[in-house]
Amino acid sequence: MEKERGILFVLSGPSGVGKGTVCKALREQKLDIQYSVSATTRKPREGERHGVEYFFKTKEEFLDMIENKQLLEWAEYVGNYYGTPIEYVNSTLDEGKDVILEIEVQGALQVKNIFPEGVFIFLTPPSLDELRSRIVGRGTETEDLINNRMSVAKEEIELMRHYDYSVVNDEIDAACNRIKAIITTEHCRVDRVRPKYEKILGDDK
Amino acid sequence: MEKERGILFVLSGPSGVGKGTVCKALREQKLDIQYSVSATTRKPREGERHGVEYFFKTKEEFLDMIENKQLLEWAEYVGNYYGTPIEYVNSTLDEGKDVILEIEVQGALQVKNIFPEGVFIFLTPPSLDELRSRIVGRGTETEDLINNRMSVAKEEIELMRHYDYSVVNDEIDAACNRIKAIITTEHCRVDRVRPKYEKILGDDK
Numbered sequence: 001m002e003k004e005r006g007i008l009f010v011l012s013g014p015s016g017v018g019k020g021t022v023c024k025a026l027r028e029q030k031l032d033i034q035y036s037v038s039a040t041t042r043k044p045r046e047g048e049r050h051g052v053e054y055f056f057k058t059k060e061e062f063l064d065m066i067e068n069k070q071l072l073e074w075a076e077y078v079g080n081y082y083g084t085p086i087e088y089v090n091s092t093l094d095e096g097k098d099v100i101l102e103i104e105v106q107g108a109l110q111v112k113n114i115f116p117e118g119v120f121i122f123l124t125p126p127s128l129d130e131l132r133s134r135i136v137g138r139g140t141e142t143e144d145l146i147n148n149r150m151s152v153a154k155e156e157i158e159l160m161r162h163y164d165y166s167v168v169n170d171e172i173d174a175a176c177n178r179i180k181a182i183i184t185t186e187h188c189r190v191d192r193v194r195p196k197y198e199k200i201l202g203d204d205k
Numbered sequence: 206m207e208k209e210r211g212i213l214f215v216l217s218g219p220s221g222v223g224k225g226t227v228c229k230a231l232r233e234q235k236l237d238i239q240y241s242v243s244a245t246t247r248k249p250r251e252g253e254r255h256g257v258e259y260f261f262k263t264k265e266e267f268l269d270m271i272e273n274k275q276l277l278e279w280a281e282y283v284g285n286y287y288g289t290p291i292e293y294v295n296s297t298l299d300e301g302k303d304v305i306l307e308i309e310v311q312g313a314l315q316v317k318n319i320f321p322e323g324v325f326i327f328l329t330p331p332s333l334d335e336l337r338s339r340i341v342g343r344g345t346e347t348e349d350l351i352n353n354r355m356s357v358a359k360e361e362i363e364l365m366r367h368y369d370y371s372v373v374n375d376e377i378d379a380a381c382n383r384i385k386a387i388i389t390t391e392h393c394r395v396d397r398v399r400p401k402y403e404k405i406l407g408d409d410k
Contacts, residue, residue, distance in 0.1 A: 122395065128405060154406055165393040166402070178393055184386035188370040190327065197371070200333060201359055 004196070006093040007186050008115060009033070009100045011179070012108035013123030014153035016135040018169045022123060023102040025172050026179060033183065034092045036101040039065065042080040055085060073103060073110035084111070098183065105156040112162060119186050121179060122163040126170045128154070209401070211298040212391050213320060214238070214305045216384070217313035218328030219358035221340040223374045227328060228307040230377050231384060238388065239297045241306040244270065247285040260290060278308060278315035289316070303388065310361040317367060324391050326384060327368040331375040333359070 013019050027035060039055040041062050050056050057065070062081045065071050074083030084101060092099050101111065105122075112120060125131035128150070135141070135149050160166055165182055169175040186192070218224050232240060244260040246267050255261050262270070267286045270276050279288030289306060297304050306316065310327075317325060330336035333355070340346070340354050365371055370387050374380040391397070 121393075124398075124402065157402060157406060160395055160402060161399060163395050165390065166395050166398045167393055178389055181386035181389035182393060184383055185370065185390035188326075188372050188383055188387060190365055190368050190371050193329075193371045194366060197329065197362060197365060201362060 003096040004187075004192065006034075006096055006098040007183075007192075008089060008093060008111075008118040009098060009179075009183060009186075010108050010111055010118050010120045011100060011102045011123060012105050012121070012163070013169070014105065014125070014131065014156035015149060016131055016153060017123045017125050018134065018172070018175075019102050019123055022169060022172055022175050022179070023100070025176050026100070029176065029180075031180065031183070033098040033100050036084055036099050037088055038082050039071070039085050040080060040082045042082075055088075057081075072101075072114055073107040075104065075107055086114070089115075105159050109159065109162055119165070119182065120163040121165045121167055121182060122160045123169050123175065124157065124160065124166050125153075126168055208301040209392075209397065211239075211301055211303040212388075212397075213294060213298060213316075213323040214303060214384075214388060214391075215313050215316055215323050215325045216305060216307045216328060217310050217326070217368070218374070219310065219330070219336070219361035220354060221336055221358060222328045222330050223339065223377070223380075224307050224328055227374060227377055227380050227384070228305070230381050231305070234381065234385075236385065236388070238303040238305050241289055241304050242293055243287050244276070244290050245285060245287045247287075260293070262286075277306075277319055278312040280309065280312055291319070294320075310364050314364065314367055324370070324387065325368040326370045326372055326387060327365045328374050328380065329362065329365065329371050330358075331373055 011019060011023060037051065037053070037055060039057050039062060041057055041059050044050070044054070044056050048054060059081065062083070065083065065085065066074060070086055071083040072086050072089060074081060084103070089099050089101070103111070108120060111118060125134070131153055132146065132150055135146055141149070167175050167178045167182070216224060216228060242256060242258070242260060244262050244267060246262055246264050249255070249259070249261050253259060264286070267288070270288065270290065271279060275291055276288040277291050277294060279286060289308070294304050294306070308316070313325060316323060330339070336358055337351065337355055340351055346354070372380055372383045372387070
């Protein structure tokens with residue numbers, strides 16, 4: 001039987017919601033899913049390997065990738081470029097493996113334009129109060145900065161409507177279980193499995 | 206916060222695939238989901254209680270329910286009527302509880318006409334050979350009867366396209382886990398949870 005193509009899962013959500021923590025917890029569960037590897041112009045840190053943590057690129061190479069539409073999304077952050085190479089995602093999906101991509105809300109919307117068949121998961125805070133206390137809890141930011149981050153987060157939550165699923169990050173384990181349920185469920189969608197059954201029935205005729 | 210309405214899950218699949226066995230295994234897991242109670246004109250057996258195993262009806266009452274469109278679906282089977290009362294399903298959903306309904310493929314399509322917002326799950330055999338051996342394994346049916354049941358099953362599998370999900374019943378536990386994943390996932394769908402977040406954001410303005 002022909003191998004089914006993998007599914008791209010895009011995990012995003014407002015700044016402060018805990019995307020990184022949830023993604024780390026998912027990784028520790030050793031699911032049968034590939035984590036996307038980003039391209040970056042930042043210099044490798046001690047122990048980081050090309051093609052594992054990142055694809056390390058010069059600025060010229062990165063700008064060429066943008067120019068040649070080889071990135072699903074990209075952004076500049078503190079003077080360095082970061083982006084998701086389409087080629088890596090596509091070749092992994094072609095091998096029949098699912099890919100998970102953890103990115104910011106704006107980046108996820110870029111991905112959706114190029115890759116509408118992806119599954120878009122929005123990680124949401126249980127409440128705005130809880131989001132505020134997570135942002136406050138991160139460090140010693142001023143009241144103004146906190147209010148600013150809260151209003152950005154609220155704008156990001158309004159972008160939830162472009163996503164397929166909303167997963168509440170009330171507890172990390174619960175959020176991970178919901179994401180795993182979504183991965184299982186997406187593989188059961190009739191649109192995805194019908195061709196296989198039509199082949200079975202066709203072969204039997 | 207306003208209580209979210211429950212979701213109707215309709216579990217169906219070709220005759221012989223093991224719907225009853227999977228549903229029984231699900232029940233034993235004591236999920237937070239209500240099993241639909243059918244109406245029937247069949248006489249109660251020892252220990253069966255009205256409103257628990259079935260709603261017991263006279264033939265006149267049942268025909269009235271059909272006439273008044275009070276059934277999501279119905280069928281006649283060996284001289285008795287069986288059907289799903291809309292009222293029971295709707296009032297359970299209104300309480301915020303999910304409902305699961307296990308029925309034949311044709312009945313499920315009737316439900317879909319009246320209740321398109323339901324989630325339709327098609328239980329599929331891992332292969333046609335496996336389905337045949339399950340049908341054979343049931344008893345002492347003749348080769349002709351088995352072939353007949355197989356061709357009915359194949360026609361039913363073609364109706365999978367009207368469903369949302371296809372769950373392979375390779376092993377009961379695995380099938381149950383997929384169904385549980387679908388239940389969890391459907392509660393994460395953005396269309397369902399967005400009104401809640403819009404309210405949170407609205408209240409905060």
